[in-house]
Amino acid sequence: MYYTVEPGEAEEEFARAGTARIITKFLTSRRPGPLCVPKEVGFGGSPHTPIVLPSWLSEEDVNYYVTKFDQKGFTGGLNYYRAMDLTWELTAPWTGLQIKVPVKFIVGDEDVTYTTPGIKEYIHGGGFKRNVPFLQELVVMEGVAHFLNQEKPEETSAHIYDFIQRF
Known part of the structure; x- marks a missing residue:
């Protein structure tokens, strides 16, 4: 139970x-x-x-x-x-719509959401890119779980800053 x-x-x-x-x-x-x-x-x-x-x-x-x-x-x-x-x-009306803004996706390799069955295949197998066509970069931080901004704050901040600088 x-x-x-x-x-x-x-x-x-x-x-x-x-x-x-x-x-x-x-x-x-x-x-x-x-x-x-x-x-x-x-x-x-x-x-x-x-x-x-x-x-x-x-x-x-x-x-x-x-x-x-x-x-x-x-x-x-x-x-x-x-x-x-x-x-x-409530979000059903937006099912299938793409996210059409530039995106940098950062996740920890030990994050509970990333390690949920089927998620890695979705992210790395093309499904994520189909739904987020302006995906600029995908970062999988090693040895990091769900609280990446706390676990590796300098590295996380650098990734965000680098992405924002492009615009």
């Missing part, structure tokens, strides 16, 4: 694990593919298993996020996933 996005269920699990553990797990996760959390394991995992912070993430950073999420909770973010069907319905 896996956790669902039913109202209250994930919030209860997050409260059980604690905000600091949830935030740290989110920021340091390197599991490829879509997020699936078995109920018997829980998202926080064992509270006795330490999570080592990578060099780009400090205790001060974690504490900042914990302070913010302790104020408002996780419901707002979780509601994004709860509304996914509605989002698809």
Whole structure:
């Protein structure tokens, strides 16, 4: 049995694990593919298993996020996933339209979205270029997950600056 996005269920699990553990797990996760959390394991995992912070993430950073999420909770973010069907319905009129502006796409090779089955084939197999015909450059940053602007801020900023300079 896996956790669902039913109202209250994930919030209860997050409260059980604690905000600091949830935030740290989110920021340091390197599991490829879509997020699936078995109920018997829980998202926080064992509270006795330490999570080592990578060099780009400090205790001060974690504490900042914990302070913010302790104020408002996780419901707002979780509601994004709860509304996914509605989002698809609302954006249906734009299905099949191309993005016709210059684009530089930057993703980490360990990003959960990039490692979701079928995504690499879509990006590198021509599907992405068909939908984004003005794709100027595709950058896959090695050893980087979902928070590339935090994990490699100088490199990410340089990529963005280089792209903007072209115009």
